[in-house]
Amino acid sequence: MPLYLTEDQAMLRDTARQLMADEGSVAGQLRKYRDMDCKDGFGHALWKQLAELGFTGILIDEAEGGLGLGHVEAGIVLEEIGRNLTPSPFLISAVAVVEALKGTPHAARWFPGILSGDTVAALAVDEGPKHRPEAIAMRAERAGNGFRLTGRKQFVVQGASADVIVVAARSDEGVTLFAVEKEAKGLDVEGVRLVDSSIGARLDFQGVEVNSDAVIGEVGGGEALLSRVLDAGRAGAASEMVGLGSAAMGMTVDYLKQRKQFGRLIGEFQTLQHRAAHLYSELEIARSAAIKAQQLLDEGSPEAEAMVCVAKAKAGRASTLAVQEGVQMHGGIGMTDEYDIGLYMKRDRALNELFGDSNYHSDKLARMKGY
């Protein structure tokens, strides 16, 4: 597969770009829902619109009503979401959770709602402030016809709005994934507003009882499945950060061409030119890594996992560089809430933490490479 977009993919990008720039804009979505103190932190109307265009079914097989496309296509949409900071359940619901439920009996239960834009799904993995899926401690004990879940989860994106939550817990057999409905008894959900105005949730499972049919895949077989689900999310998050970083760079470069000081455009100063050019280079490399990781995921390649580490780590660093340079080069105006560049900095921070930051993925790559 060549590492550039096919004609169909370029069309998808154009559609997504137009939609996100119009409907998904910072003013139209992020600021709007933030300023009205929306408890979801995103707009259901746009989620429906994405569904009508088929986007929410990108990773769902055609036989099940989806588009039957791959992670490359999901990444194309996410890059546009990233450019506009569009708050959307797309990454978690349509990418990570779809990956989790694919090919299981849960697909029939939840995919129709995801395809129609009526359902929002969440993924509960982290238990502390840092992403450590290897150390999941939440208990799943056999009870009656199923399991009793006990423990806490945090940074559950859209967890307060979700109809179903995919939860990773540890049973005697090992890590096991469960699909838990929001009404489950003993589940306490606390929505928390995060720095980027998204709503994360802290979940407290106080002996939540679920039937055995809530298990996703095999009991004790959740490690490989979780790793696949997380990799889908990480590759998607990498694309979102590439989009975010590119938009931040675009705004900044535009500003360098408008702002005058010392009687000339500040974009004429070599010190700023070189920093902008370095940033361009980093973002191009990050974009390549993200596409490569998604292609490998789509091919089912054994090299995909390492490349996902590379993509998430590289995109995270490039995107952070973009927002840091963005705020600095904007000067004082970059510190104001009125100007968008600061919003990019906040979202970048959240996306870096999501599914493991750059340090986590660099370390994981080193472990995978045997050092």
Place this chain on the structure above:
Amino acid sequence: MSDLDIFRLETRAWLEANCPAEMREPMRDESDACWGGRGAVFKNEAQKRWMDVMAERGWTVPDWPKDYGGGGLSPAETKILRQEMARIGARNPLMSFGISMLGPALLKYGREEQKKRFLPEIARGEIRWCQGYSEPNAGSDLASLQTKCEEAHDEEWGDHWLVNGQKVWTSYADKADWIFCLVRTDFQAPKHKGISFLLFDMATPGVSTRPILLISGNSPFCETFFDDVKVPKDQVVGEVNKGWDVAKYLLGHEREMISGMGLGGQTGSLGEALVESLGRDESGRLADPVLRADIARFDVDAMAFRAMSERFIDELKVGMAHPAQPSMMKYAGTELNKARHELVMAAGGSGALEWESDRSRKGKSAREWLRTKANSIEGGTSEVQLGIIAKRILDLPGA
């Protein structure tokens, strides 16, 4: 099975049958590279055989047209050939500035008889070329070059060019058979508009070279002097006084080539390679945790850059790459290569300081580390590349 699948299988079988075992071992140092040329020095019989069988098939230049000694392969087939060569660790059969730099320029700007004359012998590795670009007072500001080329006439040569001047940093000029050279044919015109692109034989009377001893202790570059060098009139590529276009086009290819050095010819991880010298702690991680973190970040950068190179080549082949993208590749690739060698030196510690011992393979680490410092200078400094990206890609205003 698609045509490409069949091509892959056939290529795999042919390489298995024809690539000598010695040519599948990693190159130990620069002396393992095969450069061809009139005075070619082959390290062993296998090296010569590998170059010859590949040249016979046109696969030293797989994507050049067959008429000029190439393989006539499509971009997709070329990519498959490279993948299959990488799969068995096959070495590059022929290192050549003729292939990486002059060839593409001739294909675009050369006259038909020039292509027929020069390209096949480049493909077969018969003529080794060097590049006469930089001068003592024309480095980053290359277009200010002063080597003088004027029209002359005498009985023996008839109408010809007469070249006088000096080049510097001419890679392997002392080993090259021919030179592609930028000369000034008009001293009145603005500096970019009086340059011509000239080819001539290094054995021509009046050409002399002097190797420059570098900090690495090696002398890959020379000073090259031209003292009344006579050159036939038909050896200008492109139009007279329009050589800057050819020069810039060629620089793009040079930058691509140098950017490839960032991969260090290696596909493995740096951390993996450094386990032996650093050792492990009880948990199996590299013993120096801070250095390990730096190395892990480097491996992320290197693998991401490899994906970038793949994408860049894919885009280039179908004309989707930005014309200034080679500057980005050159910048990122050379900075990466320098970072790699800093880490190799840090991991090697005092062992990597040894300069002459057999234990250190005659200071291989230290010499390579020093050599890489030139990567971000030659072919246009990193700062020049950043300036090009800023102006041509980001469209930032000129100072």
